Amino acid sequence: MPHLTDPRPQLTERLREHGIGPTHQRIEIARALFARMTHLSADQVLAAVNARHAETSKATVYNTLKLFVEKGLVREVIVDPTKVFYDPNMAPHHHFYDVETGEITDIEADRIAIGGLPSLPPGKVAAGLDLIIRIRSGA
Amino acid sequence: MPHLTDPRPQLTERLREHGIGPTHQRIEIARALFARMTHLSADQVLAAVNARHAETSKATVYNTLKLFVEKGLVREVIVDPTKVFYDPNMAPHHHFYDVETGEITDIEADRIAIGGLPSLPPGKVAAGLDLIIRIRSGA
DNA sequence: CAGGAGTCTGGACTCTGTCTAACCGCCCGC
DNA sequence: GCGGGCGGTTAGACAGAGTCCAGACTCCTG
Known part of the structure; x- marks a missing residue:
């Protein structure tokens, strides 16, 4: 019985479409955002990624989220002065x-x-x- | 020749209208905002107030700006994740x-x-x- | 197998904003 | 006037988000 819905191939594909080289860490961070499809702060992403096997550093999470924003994969939502939220919904x-x-x-x-x-x-x-x-x- | 445009009486009046007891520090902070009528961050207010004679502590500036927002004297503008701006223009x-x-x-x-x-x-x-x-x- | 570009890491660091405990000063009742 | 109380102010320690840096790692290429 094969794994029915492993999202990694789709995530890899999506990263490539946006000109982002897919690495383990980037795939895990993308998974955290797109699996939930909710607004997450950087430290929520960090916690979500490290709750799974993948150990990822704080610097990488920040760098990757900034990269995703530049490449148009996610959107920044600035509503709370204490933290930035990242929104995987790119529809207007x-x-x-x-x-x-x-x-x-x-x-x-x-x-x-x-x-x-x-x-x-x-x-x-x-x-x-x-x-x-x-x-x-x-x- | 009397001082033609000392803003302190007007500022005192304006604070009172909003239910804010006028103190030296509060008047100086209000002056910093309303003299410029521009968007200032908390640390810009702190610098502006202390550039004049009035020595005022960081805690007081933060407390006072929060008070002004509660009382409807100024408005918070959250656009930059690194700092909050305060807007003395209350018109929509x-x-x-x-x-x-x-x-x-x-x-x-x-x-x-x-x-x-x-x-x-x-x-x-x-x-x-x-x-x-x-x-x-x-x- | 060697080289190199790009990526990742931990930790120190910066900066905005909060908290705390003591201090000050103004006003009010006596 | 005089004393007491209370809101306002203060300095400095603290907290938390985000950045920076130098070194290590990975993976691709020749």
Whole structure:
């Protein structure tokens, strides 16, 4: 009975598509993000990777996450001043951020209409658009 | 010839309006923000205050900025994972963030139309809406 | 098998922000 | 005025995220 759903081949493929040489550590880090498909902070990724066999250093996790962002494999979500979250969902979308629990939830982009975007300062191009709706419990 | 534009009385007044007891340190911190009307990080505020006569400790600057945010005197802008910026402009508006220079620029709210905001998760209320457009130089 | 480029590692380090315990000063009741 | 209390301030130790560095490792190529 062969392993039915080993994700490593798909992950290797996906890394290659983005011009990232697949190494053991990079595959494990990609697995941590794409297996869960949730927003993880760098230290959550580190913990998830090391909870399995693969021992990986903090520096490698930080370097790799930065590389993934540069190569367009994941997206940075900056909502909490104390840590950065990494979002494996690259489809256009926005975020709810619960300021009490720290929970981040996706909002599909086509559920919000943003119109009349202003002209950019001269010589500048858009590098990203983040709409963050902060929420808390209450009446 | 009396001092024509000493801002301290206005600042004292403004602090009182927001239920903040005016102390020397708080007035100096408010002055640093409102004299410039730009986005400053906590350590920039600390440097600005201490560049004048007033010696003020790091803890007081952090405590005071947090107090100002609670009382609705200034607004936190979270765009850079390494530090929080404080924005004395409380009128509804959004932000450009230059990822290369770190510069933050205001966009008046009525220049952007955001429609069809999604329903919030049950039991939650909106606590703020931040639209950040990241820009960089380039073609 | 040797060389080299690229990758990984642990640990020291930096920096923003928090905490704590003592101190100060202002105001209020007497 | 005088004393006491309490909010505000302080310096410095501390915590946690992220960076840096020099050395070691891996894997590909010739």
